[in-house]
Amino acid sequence: MNEGSRPPSWPRRPKWQQWVPALERARVLRRARPHDIGADVVAGVAVAALLVPHGLAYAELAGVPAVTGLYTTVAALLAYAVFGPSRILMLGPDSSLAPLIAASLVLVGADDDPSQAIAAAGMLALLTGVLCMGAGVARLGAIAELLSRPVRVGYLNGLAIVMIVSQLPKLAGFSVSGETTLAELVDFIQGLGDGLADGTALLVGLGCLVVIVFMALRFPRMPGVLVAMVGATVVVAVFDLAAEGVPVVGEVPDGFPAPAWPGVEPGDIPELLISAAGVALLTLSDTTALSRGFGARSGDMADPNHEIIALGAANVATGFFQGFPVSASTSRTTVAEASGGRTQLLGVVGAVLVLALLVGGGGLVEDLPSAGLAAVVIAAGLKLFDLASLRWLARVRRTEFLLSVAASLGVVVIGVLEGIVVATLLSLGNFVRRLWRPYDAVLGRIEQRKGYHDVERNPQAQQIPGLLLFRFDAPIFFANADHFARRLFGEIDRADGPIREVILAAEPVTDIDTTGAEVLARVLQELEQRGIDLTFAELKGPVRDRLRRYGLYDVVGDAHFQPTLGTAIDFYLDRSGVDWVDWTDRARERGPAADHREDF
Helix, strand or coil, X not given: CCCCCCCCCCCCXXXXXXXXXXXXXXXXXXXXXXXXXXXXXXXXXXXXXXHHHHHHHHHHHHCCXXXXXXXXXXXXXXXXXXXXXXXXXXXXCCCCCHHHHHHHHHHCCCCCCHHXXXXXXXXXXXXXXXXXXXXXXXXXXXXXXXXXXXXXXXXXXXXXXXXXXXXXXXXXXXXXXXXCHHHHHHHHHHHHHCCCCXXXXXXXXXXXXHHHHHHHXXXXXXXXXXXXXXXXXXXXXHCCHHHHCCCECCCCCCCCCCXXXXXXXXXXXXXXXXXXXXXXXXHHHHHHHHHHHXXXXXXXXXXXXXXXXXXXXXXXXXXXXXXXXXXXXXXXXXHHHHCCCCCCHHHHHHHHHHHHHHHHXXXXXXXXXXXXXXXXXXXXXXXXXXXXXXXXXXXXXXXHHHHHHHHHHHXXXXXXXXXHHHHHHHHHHHHHHHHHCCCEEEEEEECCEXXXXXXXXXXXXXXXXXXXXXXXXXXXXXXXHHHHHHHHHHHHHHCCCCCCEEEEECCCCCCECHHHHHHHHHHHHHHHHCCCEEEEECCCHHHHHHXXXXXXXXXXXXXXXXXXXXXXXXXXXXXXXXXXXXXXXXXXXXXXXXHHHHHC
């Protein structure tokens, strides 16, 4: 039996214990070899090298005091270690969520007061967690798929631009007052022209950025962020640059906060709830995609709804400990995997190390320059911006490239919170557009090739006299029902000879709504007036049931619903008497051997 597996003699666990994987992990841990535990400890130390600088940097990007990023990190890691189903998935502050959190704080006017910002961010985390847990309990994991890949790429690219622009002034050692990304960029350029930049802070920030990017490219397994932050802190401390006006993190409160309900005004909760819906949508997309990706590589596939519940629990935990919403982290999970991590013990190790820093080592980060944290965020923004996917979309599908660019512009020009609404509407609109004017085809038979094929793409295809074999590649619903009718009668009118029957190759027709039924009734009347029969081939059972409820099944007639295209065509040939023999019939007449050869 493999190490760590559960012996068959063990009693079956109560179902509620399946939602607390930490119980099973504790059993396995007691039986684990020292080598396995050591691997998790080493991986936890490696991940901790990213947890501190990322937590501090993303907290400032989110508009809350830097230390709250460490509180968030500890609470999220410990909560996910208890409830999370994935073996090594790492949760914590996330670069893509931070701009949304900052925009949410501005929405409720909590961006100017640190205590109000902490309370509002905590309530946002609680609401996000409740929404995630509700979605998981209701088994709505598929809601994360509302953002199509091109639109999601565009949205994240827009966030990357927002992140980079927002940190440029901090990198240069000054601040701006622009309320939009474009205004911030204009103010930054003007500030440079007016000589507001602090040369020392800019030099430190650019140095950190160069180190982070260089090490990510040349030495990806080494903690470039940690090297840059330690180096910058040492430089500031040795040369006493804080006394010369270089902004630093400053004093970090010792200890870890006690659990408390976020004290926000009741009137702010509805607005925060709207923001939480957007945050939840993005964090669900990130977390479920990352969980599936790493799970497929390791064979550790988790139930997506269980994953969502665990994500919600982690967000609720951070909300009670002065934190803000969290998501899965690609960079930290990658480091955990590359460092040999095997279980969520590595997350516990990372959380304990961060907690030790809070309890007794806060002085180690007091001289950490703000320009260095800005470099961390800018580097994350550069990594988040997916230029390769944009190029690929431009090459293979121009319409989806334009959708991606539109989503980016929505974030940059309209705003981060509004941008996620724009992105969702673009995804849904693109879906409707495809169904609004779907592809359709007239089908014919090709010598030496099985099946029936689009005659427009295959001009050599032969059509059976008097028969129109028509395929419509979408459900028939309110947005395309009239288009379906126009396309069908257009093909009838363009046919070389009089049409006696239409066979609808209906396998792609997955639904017919009431508007589609109304149009289909008119189509049947018009076909009857023209003396044309209609037969459905391969129509799915649930759609036939709908036609029964609409009263159209009996109008068409039971015999005119055929299970395959072949039986539908045979049904037409038997009734029409048309003289038609295709190559497969000739092959059968020559014997099985000939038929076998021509199948290929």
